[in-house]
Amino acid sequence: MDRTDYARLDAVALRQLIADGQVSAADVDTVAREAIMGVADDLGALAQPLFETSLVADEDGPFGGVPFVIKDSGPFARGVSFAYGSRAIRGVADEDHELMRRFRRAGLMAVGQTCAPELSLNFATESRLHGVTRNPWNLERGTGGSSGGAAALVAAGAVPVAHGSDGAGSIRIPAACCGVVGLKPSRGRTTSGPDVFGGMPMGVDFALTRTVRDTAALLDAVAAPSGLPRPVRPYGELAQIDPGRLRIGFTTLAGSTVDVDEEVAAVARGAAEMLDWIGHDVSEVATGFDQRDVVDALLLAIHAAGKALLLAPRRPDTRLLEAVSRSIVSETASMTDADLDSWVRAQRRVTGSVEDVFDRIDVLVTPVTAELPLAHRTLDYDDPRWTARTWLERILEFGPFTAASNVSGHPAISLPLGQSRSGMPIGVQLVAGMGREDSLLQVAAQLEQAMPWADREPPIFAG
Incomplete structure (x- = not known):
C-alpha cells in the first residue's frame, strides 16, 4: 500500500482491506x-513524538489495525504522558x-497524541507549550479547537x-474548520472519565x-x-436507511450581538434547502x-475545572x-454558593429551551x-485582560451555535x-433530540450523498 491509496481511504474501507488479507496491519502502521510525519512539520499537530510502537488493540475488532491518534486532553491511555496543553501540568496515565x-x-x-490548547478551553488549538496548530487548507x-490537532x-x-x-464545540468546530466530520454524541452515549471538568x-x-x-x-x-434510547438497528445500518419524512428546523441566527458571515450562513441555508428537496x-x-x-x-464547568486544579x-x-x-x-477560589446556584439555574433554562x-422538530440545522x-x-488565551466570563463571551462570538447542546x-x-470563495471549509451543524443519534446520522448520510465532499483534498495532504 502506498501513501496515496492510504490517505484516500476511510476507516471502514481500510479495515476491509486488512480483513481480506490484501494488506497487513503492520504495513498499514508503517x-x-x-x-503523519509527511505533514507533521507543516501542521504542528503532534503533542509529542509518535509512540515507538502503536498501543496494543484487538486486531479482530471492527476497526482492527486501523491507525488512530488520541488527544492530549488528560490521563487517557495507560502509560502515555499528558499535559492538557499546559506547561504547568505533567503526568502519565496510570490506567x-x-x-x-x-x-x-x-x-x-x-x-500518537495530538495537540490541544491549555485545558481544552479555546476554540483555537494554540498554546505556550506547543505553539500553533495549522490548518491543512491554509497554513x-x-x-x-480544542480538538484541532486531531482535525488537522x-x-x-x-x-x-x-x-x-x-x-x-471542541469536536464540531475543528471539524468545520478543517473539512471533516465531527460528532458529539448525547450525554451518556459514550463513557466519561477523569478530565479537567472535575x-x-x-x-x-x-x-x-x-x-x-x-x-x-x-x-x-x-x-x-445507558438509559438513552437504543437504536433499533446498528447505527452503521441505520445510516444507510431513509428515515422517512422528518421535521427539519433551521436557523442562521446566533443572537442579537453576533453577525454570521454571509458565506457561512449560505451553506447552512443550502443544506436546509437540500433537505427540503429530499422531501423533509x-x-x-x-x-x-x-x-x-x-x-x-x-461557567459551571469552567470553575469545576478550576476547582480540580486547586484540589489536585x-x-x-x-x-x-x-x-x-x-x-x-x-x-x-472566591466562588460562592450563590454563583453556583445561578449557573445551575441557567443550565436548566438552556436545557428546557432546547428540549x-x-x-x-426532529433535527435542527445551523452553521x-x-x-x-x-x-x-x-483568540489569545494568554491575554491577561480576559476573565472567565469575558473569555467565554469572546470564543462564543466565533462559535455561537455549538455550546447549547x-x-x-x-x-x-x-x-x-x-x-468559501477562498477555499476554506465551511461546516454545517445538525442537532437532534436527546438520544436520537439514529435520526442525526440518517440525515447526515443523506446530505453526504446529496452534497458530497469526498473529492476535496487540502493543499497539505499526506497522499
Missing part, C-alpha cells in the same frame, strides 16, 4: 507513520480511560479517525472522521450502556435560549499557566461557526458541506 478501553477493543491502533489559518491530521489524510473531546457532564469524548459511515460504525463499536418538512425556527444563560451554564494532589505552578487559566483559578425546540477559520492568535446534552454533528 504507511500511517510515514503519512486507560473507559473510552480508551473501548477504542482498543474496537481495534484502533493509537500511533495561515487555525484549525479551531484527519483532514490531511494522515489518519482516518482521531479521538476528540467536546465541552462546548466530572461535570458537559464534556463528551468521541472522534473525528472523514465519512458519516465511519462515524456511525465507530459509535456502534464504542457506545456505552423544513421550516425556520427560533431556538429560544438566551446566550447569556449559555455562558453562565458553561500536585497543584500546578500557576506562574506557568496561561492567563485565562490563572484567572479561572483565582476566580474559583422545547425538539418538541416541534457551526459564525466566521471562516481564524488567523492564528486571534453541551449544556442540554443533545447529540450534534458537524458536516463539511461547503467551501
Whole structure:
C-alpha cells in the first residue's frame, strides 16, 4: 500500500482491506507513520513524538489495525504522558480511560497524541507549550479547537479517525474548520472519565472522521450502556436507511450581538434547502435560549475545572499557566454558593429551551461557526485582560451555535458541506433530540450523498 491509496481511504474501507488479507496491519502502521510525519512539520499537530510502537488493540475488532491518534486532553491511555496543553501540568496515565478501553477493543491502533490548547478551553488549538496548530487548507489559518490537532491530521489524510473531546464545540468546530466530520454524541452515549471538568457532564469524548459511515460504525463499536434510547438497528445500518419524512428546523441566527458571515450562513441555508428537496418538512425556527444563560451554564464547568486544579494532589505552578487559566483559578477560589446556584439555574433554562425546540422538530440545522477559520492568535488565551466570563463571551462570538447542546446534552454533528470563495471549509451543524443519534446520522448520510465532499483534498495532504 502506498501513501496515496492510504490517505484516500476511510476507516471502514481500510479495515476491509486488512480483513481480506490484501494488506497487513503492520504495513498499514508503517504507511500511517510515514503519512503523519509527511505533514507533521507543516501542521504542528503532534503533542509529542509518535509512540515507538502503536498501543496494543484487538486486531479482530471492527476497526482492527486501523491507525488512530488520541488527544492530549488528560490521563487517557495507560502509560502515555499528558499535559492538557499546559506547561504547568505533567503526568502519565496510570490506567486507560473507559473510552480508551473501548477504542482498543474496537481495534484502533493509537500511533500518537495530538495537540490541544491549555485545558481544552479555546476554540483555537494554540498554546505556550506547543505553539500553533495549522490548518491543512491554509497554513495561515487555525484549525479551531480544542480538538484541532486531531482535525488537522484527519483532514490531511494522515489518519482516518482521531479521538476528540467536546465541552462546548471542541469536536464540531475543528471539524468545520478543517473539512471533516465531527460528532458529539448525547450525554451518556459514550463513557466519561477523569478530565479537567472535575466530572461535570458537559464534556463528551468521541472522534473525528472523514465519512458519516465511519462515524456511525465507530459509535456502534464504542457506545456505552445507558438509559438513552437504543437504536433499533446498528447505527452503521441505520445510516444507510431513509428515515422517512422528518421535521427539519433551521436557523442562521446566533443572537442579537453576533453577525454570521454571509458565506457561512449560505451553506447552512443550502443544506436546509437540500433537505427540503429530499422531501423533509423544513421550516425556520427560533431556538429560544438566551446566550447569556449559555455562558453562565458553561461557567459551571469552567470553575469545576478550576476547582480540580486547586484540589489536585500536585497543584500546578500557576506562574506557568496561561492567563485565562490563572484567572479561572483565582476566580474559583472566591466562588460562592450563590454563583453556583445561578449557573445551575441557567443550565436548566438552556436545557428546557432546547428540549422545547425538539418538541416541534426532529433535527435542527445551523452553521457551526459564525466566521471562516481564524488567523492564528486571534483568540489569545494568554491575554491577561480576559476573565472567565469575558473569555467565554469572546470564543462564543466565533462559535455561537455549538455550546447549547453541551449544556442540554443533545447529540450534534458537524458536516463539511461547503467551501468559501477562498477555499476554506465551511461546516454545517445538525442537532437532534436527546438520544436520537439514529435520526442525526440518517440525515447526515443523506446530505453526504446529496452534497458530497469526498473529492476535496487540502493543499497539505499526506497522499
